Amino acid sequence: MSAEENPAAEPAPVIDVQGDGRWMSQHNRFVQECKDAEPDVLFVGDSMVQLMQQYEVWRELFSPLHALNFGVGGDTTCNVLWRLQNGELDNIRPRVVVLWVGTNNHEHTADQVAGGILAIVQLLLSRLPKCKIIVLGLLPRGEFPNPLREKNAAVNNLLRTSLPQLGPVQLIDVGGGFVHSDGTISSRDMFDFLHLTASAYRTISTSLHELLLQLLEETPQERRASLV
Amino acid sequence: YENRVVIAFLYVLILQHNRFVSDSKGKEPDVLFVGDSLVQLLHEFEVWRKLFSPLHALNFGVGGDATQHVLWRLVNGELDHISPKVVVLWVGTNNHGHTPEQICGGIMAIINVIHQKLPHAHTLVLGLLPRGKSPNPLRERNASVNALVQAEVASLSHVSFLDMDPGFILSDGSIAHQDMYDYLHLTPQAYQKVCQPLHERIKSLLDKHAP
Numbered sequence: 129m130s131a132e133e134n135p136a137a138e139p140a141p142v143i144d145v146q147g148d149g150r151w152m153s154q155h156n157r158f159v160q161e162c163k164d165a166e167p168d169v170l171f172v173g174d175s176m177v178q179l180m181q182q183y184e185v186w187r188e189l190f191s192p193l194h195a196l197n198f199g200v201g202g203d204t205t206c207n208v209l210w211r212l213q214n215g216e217l218d219n220i221r222p223r224v225v226v227l228w229v230g231t232n233n234h235e236h237t238a239d240q241v242a243g244g245i246l247a248i249v250q251l252l253l254s255r256l257p258k259c260k261i262i263v264l265g266l267l268p269r270g271e272f273p274n275p276l277r278e279k280n281a282a283v284n285n286l287l288r289t290s291l292p293q294l295g296p297v298q299l300i301d302v303g304g305g306f307v308h309s310d311g312t313i314s315s316r317d318m319f320d321f322l323h324l325t326a327s328a329y330r331t332i333s334t335s336l337h338e339l340l341l342q343l344l345e346e347t348p349q350e351r352r353a354s355l356v
Numbered sequence: 357y358e359n360r361v362v363i364a365f366l367y368v369l370i371l372q373h374n375r376f377v378s379d380s381k382g383k384e385p386d387v388l389f390v391g392d393s394l395v396q397l398l399h400e401f402e403v404w405r406k407l408f409s410p411l412h413a414l415n416f417g418v419g420g421d422a423t424q425h426v427l428w429r430l431v432n433g434e435l436d437h438i439s440p441k442v443v444v445l446w447v448g449t450n451n452h453g454h455t456p457e458q459i460c461g462g463i464m465a466i467i468n469v470i471h472q473k474l475p476h477a478h479t480l481v482l483g484l485l486p487r488g489k490s491p492n493p494l495r496e497r498n499a500s501v502n503a504l505v506q507a508e509v510a511s512l513s514h515v516s517f518l519d520m521d522p523g524f525i526l527s528d529g530s531i532a533h534q535d536m537y538d539y540l541h542l543t544p545q546a547y548q549k550v551c552q553p554l555h556e557r558i559k560s561l562l563d564k565h566a567p
Binding site (some may be wrong): 136145146147149150153154157178180182183201234235270272274276305315319320321322324325326335 | 539
């Protein structure tokens with residue numbers, strides 16, 4: 129699906145309706161961070177990414193990997209696409225990008241959301257040719273079974289096979305284990321049945337951290353090539 | 357599009373409300389925190405376990421709530437079956453489109469409901485924080501709300517007001533992302549700053565309440 133056909137692949141900033149311009153302030157801060165920092169890992173996405181940085185697990189597992197966090201609460205694929213096209217990839221050459229976005233795309237179908245994520249991945253690959261990409265699967269949400277769980281699972285299914293075809297890209301599904309046998313999600317894992325608690329972040333971070341360590345380990349040839 | 361967003365939002369709200377209602381059965385909190393995401397997120401950081409769990413506190417914060425949502429929740433079960441000595445109320449920053457007078461009115465309506473349902477409880481209203489990276493109309497709005505609420509509760513013996521701002525606005529008018537990571541929500545270190553005086557105030561209210 130091209131951008132003309134897929135609204136989820138159309139870059140768009142968040143318009144300030146509340147009156148304090150916070151979205152643009154966050155974007156501008158990230159653009160400035162690109163001038164100052166030399167991250168090896170870039171996390172980008174919505175509140176699932178943003179909130180991770182507020183918990184201990186970020187300091188323990190991801191800061192040491194020289195990771196930057198460009199998560200903004202509420203972002204859709206359109207917003208992330210706009211941010212990445214408007215400065216948040218300038219002057220940096222991360223070796224791995226972790227992308228986690230799509231759960232806020234309320235006006236789009238699963239097909240469109242998957243297409244939006246693919247568009248972001250294509251942008252990353254074109255801007256950062258030596259980069260490896262991890263796309264985190266959308267988590268189930270809501271206390272009980274509901275249409276958004278099905279939609280998020282459908283997005284993940286669409287991405288599972290299509291992502292690796294684009295390059296060094298993989299889908300990691302960290303959502304297993306959140307839905308109990310009775311179909312419920314616990315508030316001990318998602319305090320509002322959407323956002324993760326500290327302990328849930330810890331659970332998903334272990335495998336993500338291990339994968340990052342693997343991907344960051346590279347041959348001397350790859351290291352020389354990436355410095356060019 | 358907006359309808360779908362509203363429906364998704366209401367769905368999550370209703371589920372959280374139901375959980376809080378069932379939470380209040382069988383628990384005997386001395387302190388009840390109620391409000392928006394500033395209350396809700398407080399529960400997720402270490403500061404809650406250290407300062408407020410020992411006071412037997414329950415947390416009924418819901419992200420995105422404005423005064424009318426909190427009012428609805430309290431009228432519809434979240435104050436039933438419990439008798440906290442102190443209710444901590446922190447809401448108002450999400451009342452977009454409302455004037456300071458209207459927001460103050462909403463806060464007073466909540467205070468009245470609490471007093472009706474829990475005649476022996478003391479309500480501690482927390483001041484709205486400044487927000488946004490740079491000076492903006494919402495900072496003025498929130499400051500006006502605080503002034504209005506402070507004046508209204510001055511004559512009420514069962515209510516008091518606590519200013520929660522330890523000085524977040526720097527000399528150049530900006531708020532640091534080390535305090536508010538999105539220029540609205542508090543980082544764990546900012547929660548430490550605001551919660552010390554809050555903890556002290558709640559403890560002194562609980563001491564007064566004791567026979």
